[in-house]
Amino acid sequence: MSYLAPPLLEMTGISKRFGDVAANDNVDFRLERGETVGLLGENGAGKTTLMNIAFGLYRADAGSIATNGQAANIASTADAMLCGIGMVHQHAHIVDRHTVLENVIAGMPGQRGLLAKTSALVRLEEIGKRYGLYLQPDRLGADLAIGEKQRLDIIRALFRKSRVLILDEPTSVLTPLESEGLFEAVRALAKDGMGIVLISHKLNDVRAITNRVVVMRRGKVVAELNNDGQLSNAHLATLMCGHEPDRVECQAPRLGETRLELRGTVLLDHRRVGHRAQPFDLSVASGEIVGIAGVSGNGQVSLAETIAGLRYAAAGTIRIGGRTFLPTGARIGPEDGIAYIPEDRIGAGFAGRLSLAENVAISRFRSLPFSRFGWLDRRAITQFAVGLIEQYDIRPPNPLARMTAFSGGNQQKAIVAREIAFSPRVLVIAQPTRGLDVAAVSFVHRQIMALKESGCAIIVISDDLEELFQLSHRLAVICDGSIVLDGSTNLLSVSQVGLAMSGSMEADSAR
Amino acid sequence: MRLHLIRRDASAKRDALASLFAVLVSLAIMAFLILLAGANPLTGFVVMFKAAFLGKIGITETLARSAPLLLTGLAAIVALKVKFWNLGAEGQLLVGAMAAAYVGTLTQLPGALLIPGMILASMVGGGLAAVFPAILKTRLNVNEVVSTLMLNFIILSLMIALLSGPWRDTVSNWPDSPDILPDAEWPTFWRGTRLHLGVVLAVLSALFVALFLRRSTFGLCMDIVGDNPVAAAHARIDVRRTVLIAALLSGAFAGLAGGGEVGGIQYQVMTSISSGYGYAGLIVAMLARLSPLAAIPSALFLASVMTGSDEMSRQLGVPSFLADAVQGITLLAVLICSQFARYKVHVSWTSHGRAR
Numbered sequence: 001m002s003y004l005a006p007p008l009l010e011m012t013g014i015s016k017r018f019g020d021v022a023a024n025d026n027v028d029f030r031l032e033r034g035e036t037v038g039l040l041g042e043n044g045a046g047k048t049t050l051m052n053i054a055f056g057l058y059r060a061d062a063g064s065i066a067t068n069g070q071a072a073n074i075a076s077t078a079d080a081m082l083c084g085i086g087m088v089h090q091h092a093h094i095v096d097r098h099t100v101l102e103n104v105i106a107g108m109p110g111q112r113g114l115l116a117k118t119s120a121l122v123r124l125e126e127i128g129k130r131y132g133l134y135l136q137p138d139r140l141g142a143d144l145a146i147g148e149k150q151r152l153d154i155i156r157a158l159f160r161k162s163r164v165l166i167l168d169e170p171t172s173v174l175t176p177l178e179s180e181g182l183f184e185a186v187r188a189l190a191k192d193g194m195g196i197v198l199i200s201h202k203l204n205d206v207r208a209i210t211n212r213v214v215v216m217r218r219g220k221v222v223a224e225l226n227n228d229g230q231l232s233n234a235h236l237a238t239l240m241c242g243h244e245p246d247r248v249e250c251q252a253p254r255l256g257e258t259r260l261e262l263r264g265t266v267l268l269d270h271r272r273v274g275h276r277a278q279p280f281d282l283s284v285a286s287g288e289i290v291g292i293a294g295v296s297g298n299g300q301v302s303l304a305e306t307i308a309g310l311r312y313a314a315a316g317t318i319r320i321g322g323r324t325f326l327p328t329g330a331r332i333g334p335e336d337g338i339a340y341i342p343e344d345r346i347g348a349g350f351a352g353r354l355s356l357a358e359n360v361a362i363s364r365f366r367s368l369p370f371s372r373f374g375w376l377d378r379r380a381i382t383q384f385a386v387g388l389i390e391q392y393d394i395r396p397p398n399p400l401a402r403m404t405a406f407s408g409g410n411q412q413k414a415i416v417a418r419e420i421a422f423s424p425r426v427l428v429i430a431q432p433t434r435g436l437d438v439a440a441v442s443f444v445h446r447q448i449m450a451l452k453e454s455g456c457a458i459i460v461i462s463d464d465l466e467e468l469f470q471l472s473h474r475l476a477v478i479c480d481g482s483i484v485l486d487g488s489t490n491l492l493s494v495s496q497v498g499l500a501m502s503g504s505m506e507a508d509s510a511r
Numbered sequence: 512m513r514l515h516l517i518r519r520d521a522s523a524k525r526d527a528l529a530s531l532f533a534v535l536v537s538l539a540i541m542a543f544l545i546l547l548a549g550a551n552p553l554t555g556f557v558v559m560f561k562a563a564f565l566g567k568i569g570i571t572e573t574l575a576r577s578a579p580l581l582l583t584g585l586a587a588i589v590a591l592k593v594k595f596w597n598l599g600a601e602g603q604l605l606v607g608a609m610a611a612a613y614v615g616t617l618t619q620l621p622g623a624l625l626i627p628g629m630i631l632a633s634m635v636g637g638g639l640a641a642v643f644p645a646i647l648k649t650r651l652n653v654n655e656v657v658s659t660l661m662l663n664f665i666i667l668s669l670m671i672a673l674l675s676g677p678w679r680d681t682v683s684n685w686p687d688s689p690d691i692l693p694d695a696e697w698p699t700f701w702r703g704t705r706l707h708l709g710v711v712l713a714v715l716s717a718l719f720v721a722l723f724l725r726r727s728t729f730g731l732c733m734d735i736v737g738d739n740p741v742a743a744a745h746a747r748i749d750v751r752r753t754v755l756i757a758a759l760l761s762g763a764f765a766g767l768a769g770g771g772e773v774g775g776i777q778y779q780v781m782t783s784i785s786s787g788y789g790y791a792g793l794i795v796a797m798l799a800r801l802s803p804l805a806a807i808p809s810a811l812f813l814a815s816v817m818t819g820s821d822e823m824s825r826q827l828g829v830p831s832f833l834a835d836a837v838q839g840i841t842l843l844a845v846l847i848c849s850q851f852a853r854y855k856v857h858v859s860w861t862s863h864g865r866a867r
Contacts (some may be wrong), residue, residue: 059515059857075515075859100696310745333747340745350740363746371728374647378726469851 001203006031006069008195009054009085014063016049023049024060025219031195032163036186038206038227039199042214042240042409042437049217051166055087056080067164086157087166090435092149093190096142100124100135104156120159129156131188145297147178151503154185165189166197171205176465178295183209189497201437204466209380215239220252228449237438248344256286257455258319259337260307260426263386266318267302267481277481279316284426284457289448291472291489292461295501299481300461301343306338307459309333321425336369341415349415350403357385357399360418369386389418392443409440416447427451445471456469465494477501516854520666521820528740529852533798533844534812540844541816541837550827557824561821569818571704575776577807577814579604579785580715582768583792584799584806585713585840586641586722590761591801592724593754594734595645600660600765601789602666607766610636611773614779615691617786622694629695629774630712632768636853638759640666646760649751665787671782688780709771713810714766720803734756767787782790786817794842800849813838 009031016024023046024286031037039047049391050056054065056074067083077195080087095103105120121137126135133155133278135148144152150170167186171179180220186196186209200206206213207227215223223239225231239444263285269325277299280440301305305311308320309325309332317326321336332338344349350359361370361381369380385399392413403411411431419427432448452458462468468475468489475492477485477500485492486501515761523678542552583600590597610632614620619629621627644662647653674686681689697708708775724730736743736753743750772784791813800811817834824831 024727059517075513308745344741347739348741351735351742353738354734358734362735362742366728374728376726376728376731405520415753 002258003480005033008035008067008068010066010069011050012064012066014050014053014060014065016058020246022219022385023051026218027063027219027221029054029214029221030052031197033170033193033195034190035212036196037214038210038212038213039197040201040203040206040213040236041367042201042439043215045240045437046219047216048168051087051197051199051435054080054164055085055166076336082158083472084161084163085160085166086164088150088153088157088168088170090144090169092153094141094144094149094152095450096140098141099137100141100144100152100155101137103141103152104137104159107479108160110218123159124155127155130192131158131185145295147174147296150174151182152178154182159187162194164195164197166199168199170198171202174296174463179205185228196500201435201441206232206236207233214321221442235385239431239439250438252253254287256455258283258460261319262283262307262313263317263319265306265318266314267299268311268314269304273354278484282306282476282486284459284484286425286455286457287452288474289452289458289460289472290474290476291461291468292478292483293465293468293497293501294477294478296463298478300343300430300478302481303478304340304342304430304459304461306427307332307428308338309336310340321400327491334424337428339422339424341419341427341429343430343434345415350411352402352404352405355385355400355405356389356394356406356414357382358401360385360388360421362418384421388414388421393416409436412436412440413443419449420451423454424456426457426459428459428461431463432460433467435465439465465497469494512858515859516765516850517554517857519853522852525852526748526849527805529848530798530805530809531846532851533841534538535604536572536844536848537837537841540840541833542834545823545827545829546832548632548829548833550823550829555823555829558823559816560578563815563819567701567704567824571701571706573811573815574710575705575707576817577810578707578710578771578775579727579768579788579811580791580795580813581713581717581806582764582771583788584795584810585716585792585803586637586761586763586765586768587723587792588799588803588806589733589764590641591722591737591796592730593757595648595758595761597644597659597753597758597761597765598656598793599639599641599644599662599789600768600792601785601787602659602663603762603765604772604785604857605636605663605666605670605787606640607633607825608769608780608784609673610766610772611770612691614687615695615773616777618692622643622692625692625695626708626774629691629697629770631867633766633770633773634763635766637769638761638763639756642761643757647752647753665762667782670780672710674780674782689781690779691773695774696778697771699821703740705776707771707774707775709767712767712850713819714807716767717803717807720764724803729756730751756826765792768792787838791838793834794838794845797807797842797845797849797850813841839860 001384007030011029014024014027027050028049041047049058053060054225056079057075059075062277070081073081075320095196099119101117101124104124105116124137133151135155137150170182174182190196198206198210213225213227217240250284263281264279267277268281290298312327316329320332320338322337325332338419360398361384365371365376365381372376382399389397389399394410394413432444436444448458460471462466472489475487475489476483477497479501528618545552545555562569564570570674583604586597586600609630614628614632617624644655647658672688674688678688680687699707699839701704732748732753734750736750740750768788771778777784795806795810795813798809816837820834823829
């Protein structure tokens with residue numbers, strides 16, 4: 001690392017307000033060549049805002065930006081790219097109908113009016129070799145798994161000769177193996193003299209890969225630490241939240257009767273075409289938490305939606321609440337005591353333009369006490385929302401505010417609150433803590449534990465193995481649309497689970 | 512120089528201002544057009560205002576014209592709530608008009624049932640004409656923008672075929688349908704004017720839609736489906752059914768507009784029965800920013816431009832097509848002004864990227 005060269009990115013005195021909230025308050029940030037900086041903070045601490053300013057998505061109210069020691073006026077993402085700044089967002093921005101190659105070169109100048117596909121292929125190959133970031137150029141965006149879409153986003157940034165790469169929560173959608181691959185790539189990029197900013201909640205990731213850690217709280221930088229290998233998660237968490245985060249302890253289960261039972265189930269693949277998987281069984285008892293581990297895209301969504309009654313299975317029976325459901329006919333519904341919190345909260349969890357109150361009543365407003373003879377009792381709906389806001393400390397405490405006006409953590413709180421408000425008998429919760437800060441994670445975990453104590457049968461689907469080991473009594477691994485491993489959490493090792501996730505384990509060997 | 516659009520928070524007040532501003536902009540452009548046509552814009556506006564709002568005939572004609580505009584505006588609002596782009600209000604209006612004219616000639620019906628029968632028939636006819644493309648959309652994923660729009664021309668051609676042949680009034684030299692029975696003529700509320708039952712029905716419809724969207728469970732279902740159909744499906748709302756019913760409602764209002772033209776104005780169907788009310792409904796809806804109550808003044812505005820420019824063309828020799836031009840200009844002005852309501856425009860004069 002040469003400190004003689006000017007920093008790749010230097011932000012000075014950055015301030016940005018959204019209404020009454022100071023998202024960034026006089027923030028200084030610096031990124032040197034070959035450096036990987038972790039940007040830590042709770043939800044709403046201002047990390048993403050700061051980086052969005054560097055990437056030209058927002059304009060700062062005050063402050064200046066310099067790249068390579070020269071003042072830069074970044075007013076759009078195009079400006080940012082000219083200055084060599086690339087950003088990869090939590091949700092990848094990919095055109096589904098285009099191929100990998102087309103996605104990469106979209107927006108690039110061509111050669112004499114033609115797309116420069118051949119030279120692009122060469123560069124794609126080169127990036128793949130150099131940093132271990134490779135994707136088949138002719139695959140369609142729609143066919144890529146979430147982790148691959150993210151890789152495509154990174155490749156795209158590199159293709160544009162970015163010198164600064166900003167990664168926003170990159171590992172929240174990745175499996176451990178994929179994360180390791182990403183880290184390898186990040187190390188290679190840093191070695192090449194690039195600067196990398198890693199926005200993350202995952203303390204382990206940040207400690208593993210960064211040279212320096214910048215901690216933000218409420219729009220300000222509260223700490224800047226060199227990662228000398230002495231950093232502890234507890235210390236970082238305290239800096240982020242200002243207090244020790246609560247730990248959820250998994251207590252010995254008091255199991256009751258079986259509440260949910262899948263027999264000989266074959267899932268329809270998530271795209272509803274021919275592919276069929278092996279039949280499997282799965283059961284969950286009252287007071288039990290079963291964790292579903294697996295590489296994303298192996299049928300988790302299909303499993304959750306099948307149990308929630310949003311789609312039929314291809315084969316098999318499902319018993320829930322004393323009723324048996326077949327792959328045709330009646331569907332499982334909320335009246336059977338099922339609650340489902342989907343992984344894609346923005347896409348499937350709520351209607352953003354509508355109010356918080358309307359959204360917490362979204363699946364109940366057609367019955368008493370929220371409506372009578374087809375007419376809404378808006379006061380009852382608002383009061384219900386006010387109750388949830390108080391009980392779960394949703395902020396800002398305004399039931400009539402649009403759902404999009406709330407932060408991701410508060411949206412998730414509202415969805416969790418809504419689903420558990422009517423004491424479900426079975427809860428399916430997917431990626432419960434993805435993208436949440438430490439305080440919100442502990443909130444969600446506490447709610448899950450409390451629900452378990454009250455006898456609910458719970459299925460937690462997560463990409464976060466640590467979370468699954470911490471929460472669940474039993475772990476089931478899903479691979480290729482089928483449960484390939486099912487056992488008590490105490491008897492399973494991480495490596496066993498990891499192997500099963502990658503499909504390299506015989507189905508029944510660990511039972 | 513570069514322009515940057517910065518998103519602002521939604522604000523009802525700013526939306527209302529945007530619509531008001533759009534009206535002013537379109538009037539200003541209209542003034543320019545009057546000038547081009549060789550008349551004095553100021554005199555033109557005075558003539559228009561007098562014709563549209565002063566005098567018994569003026570005000571009642573404006574009200575009578577605003578009825579179909581309000582109803583097709585409501586049709587657009589209801590459909591757009593579920594993001595069903597119903598551009599077929601024109602055709603649905605024609606079907607409603609034909610259904611009303613048919614029922615209005617039925618001598619078998621007791622006289623007292625004629626008018627309710629016409630109202631019902633026009634709404635059912637219009638509704639069915641809108642449900643057809645909605646079924647195509649929900650079952651076969653056919654884009655409703657194309658299907659509803661094209662259906663207008665199919666319906667118009669079928670109607671002309673009917674009027675030129677089997678349904679032609681034998682005593683008329685024109686392709687008109689037979690006159691409806693005297694008992695089927697809708698009552699007027701002011702002797703010597705065309706202020707007919709349809710005007711009241713239109714206002715009642717606006718009140719009903721406002722209440723329905725805000726207070727009924729189905730209204731909230733429509734809102735959710737329009738905003739996020741996936742979330743709606745997760746909440747066990749039947750998205751297809753919601754879209755179909757919304758389309759039915761939408762078409763019913765457009766059909767009622769046609770029924771009113773037959774029952775209250777023309778007493779028969781002729782090829783020119785609509786004057787483009789179906790298309791103008793979209794402008795009413797946009798100008799009202801999809802609020803059923805705001806659709807009342809916005810329908811009145813368009814209607815007053817229509818009656819006013821007719822009179823202006825008689826008095827000043829300005830082409831009455833100005834009214835059509837103003838409609839189009841208003842739509843564009845609303846769309847542009849609503850962008851200003853949603854986004855703050857930031858102009859920067861300095862060069863960007865690397866400061867050199």
